[in-house]
Amino acid sequence: MKEFLQTKQSEMLSLLEKLVNIDSGSAHKKGIDEVGGILKEIYEELGFAVDVIEEPENGNNMVITHPGSNNPTMLAVAHMDTVFRVGTASERPFTIKGDRAYGPGVIDMKASQVALVYALKALKEYNPEALEKIQIVLNGDEEIGSPTSRHIIEKYSEGKKYALIMEPARKDGSLVTARRGGGYYSIYVKGKGAHSGIEPQNGISAIEELAHKTIQLHALTNHEEGISVSVGLIQGGESVNTIAPSAVGHVDVRITYAEQAEELDRKIREICATPYLAGTTIELEGGINRPPMVKNEQTIEFLEIIKETGAQLGIDITDVSTGGGSDASFTSAMGVPTVDGLGPVGGNAHSVDEYLEIPTLVERTNLLTELIRKLANKK
Template identity: 85%
Template sequence: MKEFLQTKQTEMLSLLEKLVNIDSGSTHKKGIDEVGGILKGIYEEIGFTVEVIDEPENGNNMVITYPGSENPTMIAVAHMDTVFRVGTASERPFSIEGNRAYGPGVIDMKASQVTLIYALKALKENSPGALEKIQIVLNGDEEIGSPTSRRVIEKYAEGKTHALIMEPARKDGSLVTARRGGGRYSIYVTGKGAHSGIEPQNGISAIEELAHKIIKLHALTNHAEGISVSVGLIDGGESVNTIAPSAAAHVDVRITYAEQAEAIDRQVKEICASSDVAGTTIKLEGGINRPPMVKNEQTIQFLELIKETGDKLGIKVTDVATGGGSDASFTSAMGVSTIDGLGPVGGNAHSVDEYLELPTLVGRTNLLAEVIRKLANK
């Protein structure tokens, strides 16, 4: 299959350039659906059937199945959205410098979309029967927590033995075998505005109330147990000489073990259940939305299969745990043997310096194809 893929490298880069040069931030439905339309056409050319699940606000999700596939044993998941605002693609379009490609979403995860497509193309040429064993979910909202696609992923992961999550490999080429879970909360505080010089006694500061909440929330962090709570965004007040009538905070929570979710959720709710500053009211939204991906015996067995495959291809496979979240958490929590980071190698995701290591594009596509072939023959 490697020889086949080497002849397709120019095609792969051409498709990658096309995808990177389309703005597809999580809130830009039009762009995500444009990317989805391109991918849909390619999958149909390969011979797959594509079901588009329309979403009114978020990008559409797609379920891709090979005709005649009665019992696919694998699910592959790849997201089409990025974190970048509209206009980024025209400001810094796809480019190549030396052995690296750059552009918004180039590694997270438009290169992975190319990798998945060409792994399947290689299999069609060499082991077409393997295509009946894999089902693919492409989603449009992973970067904002997969609010619409989670149910789709979980529906089609049911009954599968293996899940291949197409996030990029780490900078050193490692796959991901464990991820922290977590969630997000938003706190909205209402106080009472007043002139801070003329009648401050008539005001009730929403910012003061929010400050109490931030201190208490941050105190929930316990690094030794793998729990972190961080208020990453705050907003409040109307002017420097006004007692703040309103304030808001947005909270990121990370957990390492599933059993921590209930306790941390309860503690956040208890903190926000009553006011520290008399006269303020508090509204709390959100919750834990991703379970952790735990490295278990299933994961280890799957990893060994990939390592053996990599050894035969001259690719040394290593693995790592990471604090970031992905759709791997959903399949892992369902008991499906899950490996993440099966895309090509790159780094600096979500930044202006995001890059793909070009020499890994063909190699990691070949590795993915061979892993799918092995799993299909089990």
């Protein structure tokens, strides 16, 4: 199958170029759905049935199943959205420099979309029965926490023996076997505006209130226990000579263990329930929306299968834990043995320097192909 994939590398790069050159930021439904339309056509040509789940605002989600499948044992999950604004693809389109390809979303995770497609193409050629054992969810909102697709991922996780999460491998090629959980909150503060020179005593600063809340929230951080709370973005005020009548803070929260979520959420709500400054009002939105992905016994057993598969192909498989979130958290929390980072190797995701290591496009697609084949044949 590797020889087959090697003959397809130029095709793979061509498809990757087409996908990268479509803006598909999480807020750009049109672009996400355009990417989805291209992939839908390919999967249907492979003989799969594609169920498009329409979303009014976010990108559509898709569930892809082989018609001959009565009981698929594997779930593959791959997202179609990126973090980049509209216009980025035209500003810095897909380019190749040496052994690396560049462009918005090239590694996170459009190269993974290509790898998944061509793994199934190879299986259709050499082991078509394996296609009946895998079901696929392509979602359009992973980069914003999967608000519309989480329930879909959880629904189709039920009864699965393995979850293959198609985020890219780390820069050193490592897979991901643990991730921190977390979520986001927004704090909306209302104060009272006043001229800071003429009548400052009549104003109540929303920014001052938010500053106190920021200090209190940051005090919840406990690195030893794997908890971090960070007010990463604040906005407020109307002008430099006006007591700020309003302010908003956006809060990032990370946890390491599922049992930390309830208590941390309670503390955040308690802090925001009582204003420090009389006359201010506070509205809190959001919550902890991703459970941690824990490296448990099931994960370790699944990883061993991947390591064995890699050894047969001459690939040394290593694994890491990471603080970033992904849809792996949902499948893992559903009790499905889950390994993430099964896409090609690259780095600098979410930045202008995002890249794919081109030689790994075929290498990791071949690993994925052999892994699916092996899992499909397990009793």
